[in-house]
Amino acid sequence: MQGEGPLCGQRCAFVRLSRCNLACTWCDTPETWDWRRYDPAAVTVRAGVGEVADWVGGVGVDLLVLTGGEPLLQQPGLGALLDQVSAQVRVQVETNGTRVPEPGLADRVDLWVVSPKLANSGMPIERRLVPAALEALRATGRAAFKFVVSDPAVDVAEIAALVGRYGLGPVWVMPEATTPSAVVEGTAALLETAAEHGWNLSTRLHVLAGAR
Numbered sequence: 673m674q675g676e677g678p679l680c681g682q683r684c685a686f687v688r689l690s691r692c693n694l695a696c697t698w699c700d701t702p703e704t705w706d707w708r709r710y711d712p713a714a715v716t717v718r719a720g721v722g723e724v725a726d727w728v729g730g731v732g733v734d735l736l737v738l739t740g741g742e743p744l745l746q747q748p749g750l751g752a753l754l755d756q757v758s759a760q761v762r763v764q765v766e767t768n769g770t771r772v773p774e775p776g777l778a779d780r781v782d783l784w785v786v787s788p789k790l791a792n793s794g795m796p797i798e799r800r801l802v803p804a805a806l807e808a809l810r811a812t813g814r815a816a817f818k819f820v821v822s823d824p825a826v827d828v829a830e831i832a833a834l835v836g837r838y839g840l841g842p843v844w845v846m847p848e849a850t851t852p853s854a855v856v857e858g859t860a861a862l863l864e865t866a867a868e869h870g871w872n873l874s875t876r877l878h879v880l881a882g883a884r
């Protein structure tokens with residue numbers, strides 16, 4: 673089940689790829705990249721494209737979500753996977769928006785969910801904002817932009833500035849929250865602001881349901 677963003681609540685096959693080019697302070701999937709805290713041999717499995725495609729086909733749903741980590745670090749493999757699964761499933765790719773998708777990939781993904789990182793991530797601006805990548809993803813005409821909000825009093829103005837500067841849309845905002853009570857509180861805090869700005873609001877179903 674997709675727990676957040678534009679396709680929140682939809683049944684899906686979920687494939688989480690390891691490695692990331694960022695190291696956000698509040699990252700909720702550090703096991704995908706933080707090898708100081710996690711042993712990659714214990715938290716990852718190496719699987720061939722055919723193996724993953726077979727697994728996706730066996731799940732029996734019509735949506736594949738590819739996430740990470742940062743999945744665009746493994747672009748050749750993603751293209752090969754799409755070759756094998758595109759006829760069976762729609763494909764959503766979640767990315768931090770710092771990598772330009774290869775031409776062969778850009779128009780074959782049904783929905784790019786791009787999550788540019790704000791100052792609240794602790795990442796320097798030159799690492800978290802790559803204008804060429806944002807523009808390439810926006811230009812696909814298949815992208816939605818999802819922002820993680822830690823403190824609405826600070827983050828909303830930053831989101832509005834980025835949306836205006838790079839012409840991003842449609843926009844989703846979502847609370848940075850890893851417990852059910854924090855999700856409820858954070859979602860409520862964003863309700864009016866999202867409506868005022870013409871943005872969409874995402875909750876985090878998997879957290880509400882007791883998963884991380």
Ligand code: SF4
Pocket residue numbers: 692693694695696698699700701702704740741742768
């Ligand atoms: S970009 Fe995503 S996966 Fe990478 S460190 Fe930031 S929150 Fe974690």
